[in-house]
Amino acid sequence: MKGNTAEADAVILEMKDVKVHFHLDEGVLKAVDGIDLRIKRGKTLGIVGESGCGKSVTSQALLRIVPSPGRVEGEIKLKRMRPEGGLEEVDLIRLDPRGKEIRDIRGGEIAMIFQEPMKAFSPIHTIGNQIMEAILLHETDDKEEAYRIGVEILRKVGMSNPEQRMGEYPHQLSGGMRQRAMIAMALSCHPSVLIADEPTTALDVTVQAQVLQLINDLKESRDTSVIFITHDLGVIAEMSDDVAVMYLGKVVEYTDVDTLFHAPKHPYTKALLNSIPTIGRGNRRLESIEGTVPFPMNLPKGCGFYTRCKHAVDGMCNREDIPLTEIEEGHFVRCVLVGGQDARKEAVR
């Protein structure tokens, strides 16, 4: 991906040709297959796509927690502050996934929240102990100070009676409160990047809106970059500055949120948008597009969306792998039928 210098300066995390392949007895499962993404400082990158397209494995790659037998390739460059001041760039893929450096980054510079907060918490320790443990690992050695920071952060995420909450166990909190506690734990170490993987899917609509608002407020007040993973385009519209649409382990369209909703180019993006009757009202969940996502193993050459695409052209779309191409400044599309990639672009108008 190209880009001007001012924009490049604001990029805090960049993924280049990242692949996550699972080498199974049956063959190679290409969960993530060469993605390029940029995360800008203080901005939210939304990643959207149907189930199985590789959203969660992408976030596992960022944290270097891809389970065996997954292999990660490519570059994931993170800009981080040196202890002595100034920025340094570190390639997360070159780090030992069990080493000290990545452990410092995980929960330090990069934190994650996900759908089920019970997974983030141990059921046998209090919320306070667990938040303090994270703070003691990354922020301070002083227990009293860690307690104070813990109370403060619970207050910030909107928990009533934070001192009392510190002494409670995860099962004593409601779903929405547990979600807030997980956000508090993730934010306690001032991450520069917050990965949110479907963090509100299990919550009712009102609590969902409050949690989304909380993430937006924290992003703005702390200049945190957010990677927001969801299959819900309504949430994408509300949360994102830039959006990457994923299909079968690849980014098929990447642009700013307004362009995505007002001038989408990839047939898959258009199909996703057409599958929600009205954005901003009613059931915002994606309805399924005709056909199913192929299993990402032993795939033929060409566009992954070929079998479901209304505009597919035999001999053109299924001939060779299609590159992600910048069709206008900052707008990238992986389709031979779109914007300058081929004379047949009229076909998808």
Ligand SMILES: Nc1ncnc2c1ncn2[C@@H]1O[C@H](COP(=O)(O)OP(=O)(O)OP(=O)(O)O)[C@@H](O)[C@H]1O
């Ligand atoms: N540990 C694993 N071993 C083998 N295959 C895996 C593993 N984890 C994920 N996959 C496969 O990788 C592909 C991408 O999965 P991923 O969970 O990233 O999809 P997703 O877009 O996050 O889906 P969802 O929205 O349902 O969470 C899927 O085909 C999945 O079956």
